[in-house]
Amino acid sequence: MSSLQRALSRVPWAYTFRRLLIAVPTMLAIITMAFLMMRAAPGGPFDGERKLPAATEQAIAAKFGFDKPLHEQYLNYVGGVLQGDFGPSYKTLGKSVNQLIADGLPISLTIGSLAMLLGLGLGTLLGVFAGLRQNTAADFSVMGIAMAGISIPTFVTGPILILVFSLGAGIFAVGGLGQYPNIGMNWHNMTLPVVALALPQIAIISRLMRASIIETMRSNHIRTARSKGLSERQVIVRHALPAAMLPLISYAGPAMARVMTGSVVIEKIFGLPGLGSYFVNGALNRDYTLVMGAIIVYAGLIVILNLVADVLYAVLDPKVKYD
Amino acid sequence: MTEIKPLLDPTGRVEPVTQAIIGGRSLWDDARARLFRNKAAVVSMWILGVIILVAVFGPMVWVNDYKAISDARTIAPTLENWHILGTDIQGRDLLARLMIGLRISLTVGIVATAVSLVIGVTWGATAGYLGGRVDNFMMRIVDVLYALPFIFFVILLLTVFERNIVLIFAAIGAIEWLTMARIVRGQTLAIKGKEFIEAARASGVSRRAIILRHILPNVIGPVAVYVTLTIPVVILAESFLSFLGLGVNEPLTSLGVLISEGAKTMEEKPWMLLAPALTMAVTLLCLNFIGDGLRDALDPKER
Numbered sequence: 195m196s197s198l199q200r201a202l203s204r205v206p207w208a209y210t211f212r213r214l215l216i217a218v219p220t221m222l223a224i225i226t227m228a229f230l231m232m233r234a235a236p237g238g239p240f241d242g243e244r245k246l247p248a249a250t251e252q253a254i255a256a257k258f259g260f261d262k263p264l265h266e267q268y269l270n271y272v273g274g275v276l277q278g279d280f281g282p283s284y285k286t287l288g289k290s291v292n293q294l295i296a297d298g299l300p301i302s303l304t305i306g307s308l309a310m311l312l313g314l315g316l317g318t319l320l321g322v323f324a325g326l327r328q329n330t331a332a333d334f335s336v337m338g339i340a341m342a343g344i345s346i347p348t349f350v351t352g353p354i355l356i357l358v359f360s361l362g363a364g365i366f367a368v369g370g371l372g373q374y375p376n377i378g379m380n381w382h383n384m385t386l387p388v389v390a391l392a393l394p395q396i397a398i399i400s401r402l403m404r405a406s407i408i409e410t411m412r413s414n415h416i417r418t419a420r421s422k423g424l425s426e427r428q429v430i431v432r433h434a435l436p437a438a439m440l441p442l443i444s445y446a447g448p449a450m451a452r453v454m455t456g457s458v459v460i461e462k463i464f465g466l467p468g469l470g471s472y473f474v475n476g477a478l479n480r481d482y483t484l485v486m487g488a489i490i491v492y493a494g495l496i497v498i499l500n501l502v503a504d505v506l507y508a509v510l511d512p513k514v515k516y517d
Numbered sequence: 518m519t520e521i522k523p524l525l526d527p528t529g530r531v532e533p534v535t536q537a538i539i540g541g542r543s544l545w546d547d548a549r550a551r552l553f554r555n556k557a558a559v560v561s562m563w564i565l566g567v568i569i570l571v572a573v574f575g576p577m578v579w580v581n582d583y584k585a586i587s588d589a590r591t592i593a594p595t596l597e598n599w600h601i602l603g604t605d606i607q608g609r610d611l612l613a614r615l616m617i618g619l620r621i622s623l624t625v626g627i628v629a630t631a632v633s634l635v636i637g638v639t640w641g642a643t644a645g646y647l648g649g650r651v652d653n654f655m656m657r658i659v660d661v662l663y664a665l666p667f668i669f670f671v672i673l674l675l676t677v678f679e680r681n682i683v684l685i686f687a688a689i690g691a692i693e694w695l696t697m698a699r700i701v702r703g704q705t706l707a708i709k710g711k712e713f714i715e716a717a718r719a720s721g722v723s724r725r726a727i728i729l730r731h732i733l734p735n736v737i738g739p740v741a742v743y744v745t746l747t748i749p750v751v752i753l754a755e756s757f758l759s760f761l762g763l764g765v766n767e768p769l770t771s772l773g774v775l776i777s778e779g780a781k782t783m784e785e786k787p788w789m790l791l792a793p794a795l796t797m798a799v800t801l802l803c804l805n806f807i808g809d810g811l812r813d814a815l816d817p818k819e820r
Binding site for chain 2: 216220227231342344346347349353357448455458462473477480489493497
């Protein structure tokens with residue numbers, strides 16, 4: 195049996211299926227909450243400084259379906275979402291919410307996943323380094339720095355990174371992606387946003403990893419590996435690391451979601467046209483369809499990431515059983 | 518050969534046992550001793566104490582008012598007029614604003630955490646204690662809410678409705694109770710089935726006493742740890758909102774507002790960013806170190 199087959203045989207299909215079933219009412223509840231909040235809000239997207247002529251108001255209402263009763267608007271909206279149509283943007287004329295999401299999401303996703311990768315890689319390294327030297331000066335200094343990483347918010351590190359590297363050393367552009375939309379060409383300028391977003395993750399993951407490796411090194415299977423006469427290096431790399439990294443999986447799913455929402459601030463600081471920026475501008479401008487579209491996309495991402503993390507955990511950890 | 522000591526004196530004489538020997542040390546005595554051995558936590562407690570004193574009394578005793586506008590705009594730190602941290606764009610004393618901002622941030626942190634504590638403990642303990650179908654239903658709700666991109670809902674709430682500080686408290690508190698509920702429920706469930714509870718029951722301890730003396734102290738530990746670690750998270754969330762321009766209204770301020778104002782002028786006037794940023798970092802560092810120390814103190818398995 196190949197390792198892939200073995201992995202597939204460990205996927206808890208019934209559990210996965212049930213979780214997907216639960217995801218449906220979850221998403222519906224989210225859509226409903228977002229919809230009701232929008233409609234409960236005082237003032238509409240088309241309230242301007244001046245009062246519009248009645249005919250114009252009627253025309254706008256008819257165009258966007260505001261003249262229909264509330265439940266009909268709701269059903270229309272849900273129906274549209276189910277077919278993958280988030281409707282027209284109220285504020286960006288001539289653009290649909292789908293187009294805006296298609297513009298913004300790749301940027302947010304790229305920054306988010308790069309930051310998460312950086313966090314996982316560096317965080318694991320630092321955590322293992324510190325954990326294997328428990329209660330030494332090296333351990334204390336790494337953990338001290340990690341604590342600082344948790345305590346200093348991204349909206350402080352972001353401007354400071356700009357101050358040092360863009361304005362001071364002139365290595366990176368101050369803001370934006372240069373020749374957007376060719377992200378691939380300009381990944382160079384994504385370095386600072388990714389680093390700023392990754393710093394707290396590096397800190398959290400290294401603390402998690404340190405605790406995990408300390409616990410693993412005391413477990414029975416490590417004692418067995420040692421008594422077989424394996425070198426310490428082999429014990430750590432082949433036996434301790436895989437076991438110690440398991441808690442990271444259940445951390446990484448929700449953390450990825452948090453990194454994605456956290457990129458709102460990063461996108462604002464670095465002037466990146468990601469989905470987070472669109473969301474904040476949409477909320478400030480009362481561009482309701484855009485805001486709801488963004489919320490639904492993010493909620494969907496969170497549901498999927500959490501599910502993937504749980505299933506992956508079951509596949510990799512033979513002790514886990516979902517009934 | 519080692520001499521085997523009889524358990525009881527062969528003469529039948531029993532050593533008089535004094536209270537001092539029996540006295541022993543409770544769970545909490547042990548935890549306190551461990552906490553005070555943790556240097557980082559002790560130093561953090563002192564610094565945090567000073568920070569709290571400054572936040573509470575600083576604005577009352579400081580010569581400059583945080584609202585007083587003057588013509589001395591964005592001046593560098595100087596001894597003139599006691600602007601020892603300089604002034605902001607409207608000529609208001611930065612130190613006075615920093616102290617008010619600190620007060621607001623700490624208040625938001627404590628109040629919102631208290632909100633999440635009340636909801637979370639009640640919800641979690643009820644679910645864990647009742648168990649069965651009720652538990653299942655209550656925790657499903659928590660699962661659904663977990664999928665919400667909450668910070669987005671808070672942003673929406675604050676842009677759609679009037680911004681006010683109570684809404685910020687409620688909104689942030691409503692995010693944080695989910696984890697609290699999970700912790701309390703898990704802890705209640707785990708303890709309900711433990712042998713020492715069974716032993717207490719077998720030796721005739723009343724149900725009330727079991728809950729108060731055996732279950733509650735074991736729930737309080739993780740909750741206390743989570744509370745100390747939630748306060749910095751809440752302070753961060755508030756400043757996150759402030760940074761996006763959704764925080765407290767002028768002329769009040771918070772650390773997040775001050776940081777975002779400082780970030781705009783950091784090129785020429787870096788101290789306007791550094792002062793609030795450092796204050797924030799030190800406060801959060803202290804809270805995190807205390808939370809960590811508390812966790813290590815209450816969970817002796819870790820070390």
